[in-house]
Amino acid sequence: MAFKPSSLIEYALLAIPLYLFAISPLLRIFFPDVASSTTSSYQSFERTDSLIIPDDTLQCPPHSYATHIAHHEPLVIYVENFLSDAEAEHLVALAEKSYQLSTVFTGEAESFDPKIRNSSKALLARDDVVRCIEQRAREFQGWRKDVYIERLWAQKYEAGGHYTYHYDWSGDLSHRSGGRLSTFMVYLSADCEGGGTKFPRLGKPGEGKWCEFVDCEAKDEDGEGEGVVFKPRKGAAVYWENFRPDGRGYEETWHAGLPVKSGTKIGLNIWSWWQPGYSEALNRLETEREAKTSPDEL
Structure with a gap:
């Protein structure tokens, strides 16, 4: 049977709606990374107050520590000595009136489960310290x-308080648009x-001094x-990297906050989040906002 050019056009016209309404949605469901690979990482951007934009004009007093x-x-x-005694005491006082029960995430649900995490947490106001x-x-x-x-949180563990084994990372960075790159656990x-x-x-790591x-x-x-097991010592910190250079998480960072047998431990979480394009997206949104609010030029 002879091939007619008109047939090709008909097939093409049929294929366009088939792709738009059937194939493309399926690609987004089963291959989300592939389906979005041609778009910018901040096309669906939403500003979050949990990430801190660096302030290069901030002047801080000198501080020294040993690594x-x-x-x-x-x-x-x-x-x-990641923190001075004065800084640690300031943060303890700053957090005191803001504590709430620490929660855990299971899938999309957030709940308090003391078998997993038994502590209270406080979001710290961003004063100069x-x-x-x-x-x-x-x-x-x-x-x-x-x-x-990320915004800093204090964590209070009283007698019996603990946080069972977990990772601070989730998934493979090569398949995500962002992730928690590193952690400081500060006491x-x-x-x-x-x-x-x-x-x-x-x-x-060794004996003797260690x-x-x-x-x-x-x-x-x-x-x-x-x-x-790292001992809790006022002002000290444990820092670790969560991801390998190829984007896979380090399984060796599996860790826990062991139960407090008596007394109180107060910690500070400092997490660093990798988010390509975040600053650019903020600048773009600010430019768009200014354009919408500025009077029309005559």
Whole structure:
């Protein structure tokens, strides 16, 4: 049978609505990354107050700390004196009236489950002390491109308080538009027994001097492995990277806040979020907003 050019046109006309209303929606469902690969990472952008835009004009007092590399891959660093005593005490006072029960996310639901996480949390108001600590955390990492400090939260653990094993990362960065790149666990107050931060899949960094910072007598009491337990010490911090260079999460960062046996531990979470295009999107939205609110030019 002879081929007619008109047939090709008819097939094309039939194929266009088929793609628009059937194939394309299915691609978005089953292959969301592929379907959106030709669009900018901030096409569906929504501003969030949880990410801090760097302020290069902020002037902070000088501060010094000592770093000790506990593990190279993933990079885990123990930081002595990340906060001064005055800064730690200021944050403890700042958080005191803002505590609420800490929750956990399971799928799309948020709930309080003390078997998983038994603590209270407080979002810290961004006064000058807090803003300078945000800046310090960013400087510590070398002012990484497209990386933003998240709003700071204090965490209070009283007797029996704990946070069971978990990751701070989720998914593969190569398949996501953003992710929690790194973590600081900072100790604001450590008037407690127990309450260490345990990484069961990491080995102890050593003996001797390290025994000031890690529990060299720790045993495998929970069946997760002996690992390494960092002691809570006022003003100190444990910093770690959550993702490999290829975007896969480090399974070795599986960690827990061990139960507080007595007293109170107050910690500070400093998370860094990788979000390409975020600043550009904010600038674009601000430009659009100004254009809409400015009087029409004659």
